[in-house]
Amino acid sequence: DFKVAGTEKGVTALQMDIKIEGINEEIMRTALAQARDGRIHILDKMNAVISTHRTEMSEFAPRIITIKIHADKIRDVIGKGGATIRAITEETGATIDIQDDGTVMIFSSDYNAGQSALRRVEDITAEVEVGKIYEGRVAKLMDFGAFVTILPGKDGLVHISQISDERVENVSDKLSEGDVIQVKVLEVDRQGRIRLSMKAVNEETSES
Template identity: 65%
Template sequence: SVSSNAPAMVTMKVDSDKIRDVIGKGGATIRGITEQTGASVDIDDNGTITIFGEGSESRDAAVAMILSITAEAEVGQIYKGKVVKIADFGAFVNILPGKDGLLHISQISQERVEKVTDFLSEGQEIDVIVLDVDRGRIKLSMKEMPGQADAEAPAAATE
């Protein structure tokens, strides 16, 4: 069996337009990954990232950090998010590391929402669906979640 201290290597691919995000300004992001995980990270111009960890933990931590930098919210995808800030017009919900979306007050419930705080509180974990991603702004909904509309609508009379 391989010792857990054996160097662990993995390669992963990211979109070439994400390379800059992983490297960071003047290499700050990639240096931070190396400092925090102990893994060495190598990126080539076509987006292939090679990660050498001091062990599987160091390697997996580096992979997780890179995934969190490159993850994108997908329209129609359901995320378990955490309410990070409440405003009069809705709530900001963190759905991916470093990525918050806006859950507009009109998207919280089928019923009329007077105050966001009647339905949500900071730190609360909620399931949300991504309605739209526009120039990096993520629009979320709770009321458009599959099964939500049916649960609230009166049952149709059967023939």
């Protein structure tokens, strides 16, 4: 039993099972020559269908995505009692393994599952950027403004004066809990409190 794998340029692997003490060089040369003829014949048939290899994997092919996060963020991805990482796994279908040095490996059965899990991890570990516009969800209304979730576990305050260019008497006149809105980060103070503005988004849009 003699199996040979390779390309047009040469052999990449071979396996031989024999029931005799050994073979000589001539037998090996003959076997390799026959294997090459068979290999070239098969490659010609394959090239007739697809002449070059695909530049991208099939979206249905299993894959592993590896990223590095700051070690301080590991607990955020895992969550209390493993709740966060368990939710990501259940909702995306991907499996996540985190090393002590912050290496995160995402195992998925297809492209969409892997990318969905990757986005979740990136959102959890992302740092809020001053000046950046985020799409957030209104989490809670207060008399003085609204708290908006812009990233997982990261809420900021839109003060009533930053909701609109017009005077706003009641926050509930303009916003409701669950609304998805665009906000701009004005400031992140030393305590990590985030100050947001809807008005600044409108001003930036008008200027552009």
